[in-house]
Amino acid sequence: MEIKYPDVLLDSLENGHMIIDDKFIVSYWNRWLAINTQISKEEIIGKKLDEFYPNINYKVLYRKIKTALLINTPSFYDTNSNVKFIPMNRNKVTTSSLMLMQQQVTISPYIACENKVMVSIYDISELFEAKLSLKKEIEKVNKLNDKLEADQEIIDRNIMMMRTSFDGVIIDVSTFFCQFFEFKKDFILGKNISTFKQDGGFSATYKELWETIRNKKCWSGELKLKTYKGEEKWVQSRITPILDIDGEVLEFSAVYHDITNEKLLEELYITDPLTKLYNRAHFDEVVNFIVKHQRKTDTDFVLVITDIDHFKSINDTYGHQIGDEALVSVANTLKDSLREDDLIARWGGEEFVIMLKNVTLDEAKTIIEKVRASVEKNKINGTINATASFGITKYILGEDIKKTFKRVDDALYEAKKSGRNRAVLK
Amino acid sequence: MNLEFNEDQIDALREFMNVSIGAATANLANLLDAFGTMHIPKIEICNSSELSQKIESTIDIGSMYYATKQLFTGKFGGECMFIISEESARNLGRHLYNATTPSRDDISDAVIELTNILTSTIVSRLTQELDTQVQFFVPSSQFIDAHSIVNSEDVADYSKIIIISTILDFKDQKINGNIYILTKDEAIKSLKILIDKKIEEIYG
Amino acid sequence: MKILIVDDSKIGRMSVIKSLKIVKPDAELFQAANGLEAVEIFKEEKPHVVFLDLTMPVMDGYEALKHIMSIDKEAQVIVVSADIQSEAKLRVLVAGAKNMYPKPINDEKMLQIFEQDLLL
Numbered sequence: 001m002e003i004k005y006p007d008v009l010l011d012s013l014e015n016g017h018m019i020i021d022d023k024f025i026v027s028y029w030n031r032w033l034a035i036n037t038q039i040s041k042e043e044i045i046g047k048k049l050d051e052f053y054p055n056i057n058y059k060v061l062y063r064k065i066k067t068a069l070l071i072n073t074p075s076f077y078d079t080n081s082n083v084k085f086i087p088m089n090r091n092k093v094t095t096s097s098l099m100l101m102q103q104q105v106t107i108s109p110y111i112a113c114e115n116k117v118m119v120s121i122y123d124i125s126e127l128f129e130a131k132l133s134l135k136k137e138i139e140k141v142n143k144l145n146d147k148l149e150a151d152q153e154i155i156d157r158n159i160m161m162m163r164t165s166f167d168g169v170i171i172d173v174s175t176f177f178c179q180f181f182e183f184k185k186d187f188i189l190g191k192n193i194s195t196f197k198q199d200g201g202f203s204a205t206y207k208e209l210w211e212t213i214r215n216k217k218c219w220s221g222e223l224k225l226k227t228y229k230g231e232e233k234w235v236q237s238r239i240t241p242i243l244d245i246d247g248e249v250l251e252f253s254a255v256y257h258d259i260t261n262e263k264l265l266e267e268l269y270i271t272d273p274l275t276k277l278y279n280r281a282h283f284d285e286v287v288n289f290i291v292k293h294q295r296k297t298d299t300d301f302v303l304v305i306t307d308i309d310h311f312k313s314i315n316d317t318y319g320h321q322i323g324d325e326a327l328v329s330v331a332n333t334l335k336d337s338l339r340e341d342d343l344i345a346r347w348g349g350e351e352f353v354i355m356l357k358n359v360t361l362d363e364a365k366t367i368i369e370k371v372r373a374s375v376e377k378n379k380i381n382g383t384i385n386a387t388a389s390f391g392i393t394k395y396i397l398g399e400d401i402k403k404t405f406k407r408v409d410d411a412l413y414e415a416k417k418s419g420r421n422r423a424v425l426k
Numbered sequence: 427m428n429l430e431f432n433e434d435q436i437d438a439l440r441e442f443m444n445v446s447i448g449a450a451t452a453n454l455a456n457l458l459d460a461f462g463t464m465h466i467p468k469i470e471i472c473n474s475s476e477l478s479q480k481i482e483s484t485i486d487i488g489s490m491y492y493a494t495k496q497l498f499t500g501k502f503g504g505e506c507m508f509i510i511s512e513e514s515a516r517n518l519g520r521h522l523y524n525a526t527t528p529s530r531d532d533i534s535d536a537v538i539e540l541t542n543i544l545t546s547t548i549v550s551r552l553t554q555e556l557d558t559q560v561q562f563f564v565p566s567s568q569f570i571d572a573h574s575i576v577n578s579e580d581v582a583d584y585s586k587i588i589i590i591s592t593i594l595d596f597k598d599q600k601i602n603g604n605i606y607i608l609t610k611d612e613a614i615k616s617l618k619i620l621i622d623k624k625i626e627e628i629y630g
Numbered sequence: 631m632k633i634l635i636v637d638d639s640k641i642g643r644m645s646v647i648k649s650l651k652i653v654k655p656d657a658e659l660f661q662a663a664n665g666l667e668a669v670e671i672f673k674e675e676k677p678h679v680v681f682l683d684l685t686m687p688v689m690d691g692y693e694a695l696k697h698i699m700s701i702d703k704e705a706q707v708i709v710v711s712a713d714i715q716s717e718a719k720l721r722v723l724v725a726g727a728k729n730m731y732p733k734p735i736n737d738e739k740m741l742q743i744f745e746q747d748l749l750l
Contacts, residue, residue: 104564
């Protein structure tokens with residue numbers, strides 16, 4: 001019986017179809033197979049498949065044929081295996097990871113009474129390649145993820161970081177932050193950032209910080225924070241606002257770096273060890289900076305020099321220790337009676353220098369008169385009276401600082417000469 | 427149409443599936459040249475979201491599995507899933523390939539063959555009764571842990587899924603696995619119509 | 631005549647009963663939903679014929695068959711099962727069943743059972 005139409009149909013298909021029986025004798029071989037195997041219909045029909053392809057697992061193939069015939073639906077040959085059914089070269093030159101065609105082999109029942117089945121071979125190389133490359137990509141992504149996780153862990157353990165909501169509620173902190181500030185993470189989360197601020201966050205620094213980040217800009221600077229146990233820590237901070245898609249502040253992210261030790265060293269370097277006031281070197285540096293830059297806000301100041309009266313005789317009468325106590329006592333009086341913004345330094349021996357900011361000479365005179373009275377009132381070691389003389393002058397815009405110092409020295413000299421325990425204005 | 431089944435309908439569906447599974451077991455017994463103990467099939471109708479939990483509740487969470495899924499499409503379309511533990515699968519590979527240490531490929535091929543026979547026999551019988559045709563696709567097998575068999579996020583969003591499950595049990599060969607036939611909305615309707623017809627025939 | 635029909639499925643029992651009504655319309659019918667119930671009823675009623683399913687909860691058909699045969703070695707048991715393995719048939723015949731039929735049973739088969747398999 002010759003059926004023409006199925007031939008046309010089967011030959012036009014882009015996959016292989018053969019008809020074999022349970023003894024593997026080929027009774028049909030379509031055009032696709034002939035092209036891809038280089039074995040013509042005429043060569044193979046009537047012969048056994050194993051003469052041409054001895055490497056097929058015929059035991060398995062036999063079973064599959066039997067199964068297909070038994071259940072009267074297709075069975076499938078070796079769908080997962082790397083072993084090819086009929087090896088066929090792929091002719092793809094570019095972007096191919098497969099040399100041989102990846103095949104899907106379906107065995108469909110054909111004529112059950114003759115034990116005949118149709119074996120269909122589908123080229124699934126493209127699909128297989130896509131799967132392979134997908135697998136490769138997934139592996140890559142997994143590897144990256146692992147690395148990212150490891151990095152994150154390192155960051156978490158070694159860098160102080162915090163995320164807060166726009167109104168300062170803490171959303172997340174790194175492990176290192178918690179260790180450094182001796183807080184439990186659970187304790188911190190949900191609290192307001194002001195928990196850490198040394199002075200409740202009212203100083204000029206915090207005002208500037210909030211203004212900057214509220215205006216959606218980054219802020220960098222040094223902050224003094226306190227640990228759970230109340231210890232003061234200095235941190236170099238960088239606070240970045242995170243904006244939502246509408247450009248509104250959603251959160252803040254902050255990175256901190258501990259600079260407490262540097263701060264301590266710096267303080268040591270500019271502090272007079274006895275009185276804990278700034279030392280002369282620091283005062284010089286500040287004054288020179290101001291004079292050099294001549295910024296309007298800085299140059300409006302009054303310079304004061306004060307000297308403890310009869311200090312030598314205090315030293316001689318009561319000994320050096322009391323002398324030192326006198327110095328510390330006067331230093332503390334100065335500190336206590338002046339503003340925080342005023343710069344006070346030990347100028348040398350029993351002399352102190354003061355920079356009063358943004359005051360007129362008259363105002364300075366009033367301030368210093370109060371200071372003088374305080375010094376006079378405070379007894380050193382509870383018994384000894386000490387007084388001090390003061391020279392006062394105003395820095396004139398653009399003038400050489402030496403001139404200012406000369407004037408203030410003259411004023412002090414005059415105060416001493418005219419009876420001590422007084423302030424003279426020049 | 428209401429997708430719920432009443433007690434009589436469940437009973438009839440279970441009995442009908444039992445006969446189909448009987449045919450499948452016989453075909454497998456033929457392939458394996460062994461005797462399979464039949465178990466009562468379980469019928470469950472659940473929401474898509476419950477599927478993974480239902481399947482996980484029937485297997486040992488700690489083991490690795492060969493999970494083979496085979497799709498069948500047509501008016502009565504769905505998925506047949508055969509889940510077999512690593513050890514059972516190795517026994518199957520050993521038995522089918524006559525090898526002491528079957529390769530991963532051998533095992534995989536064996537479970538695919540089993541799945542194909544199961545799906546084909548069970549579904550063919552159903553579709554014969556429903557007077558419709560289905561196309562079977564190549565089963566694909568994965569070697570995975572219990573949690574990965576069904577990923578809840580990947581389950582297609584159908585209003586109802588019907589799970590027909592039973593145990594494949596070849597005691598002497600130490601081969602046993604779980605069979606699940608999963609189908610949804612449209613197919614559940616056809617099943618219900620078929621079942622009602624059967625009930626009508628018997629109860630008159 | 632007393633006939634006991636054992637199947638966990640109601641429709642399974644009804645399908646047997648349907649054919650019985652035609653072939654043996656006068657029979658007195660008893661039903662059991664598992665092997666254990668079947669054995670109890672068998673003891674009590676001494677039915678002439680038992681139609682027995684195999685896969686059942688509580689006690690399966692193989693077990694029930696054993697018990698029934700030990701109660702009465704002349705018991706007339708026909709197994710009706712979805713299990714169509716030849717091995718299954720062999721097992722129940724060895725255990726004493728008169729014959730085994732695949733589900734479902736139709737009138738024609740029922741007639742054949744009463745004509746060929748049963749000694750009544």
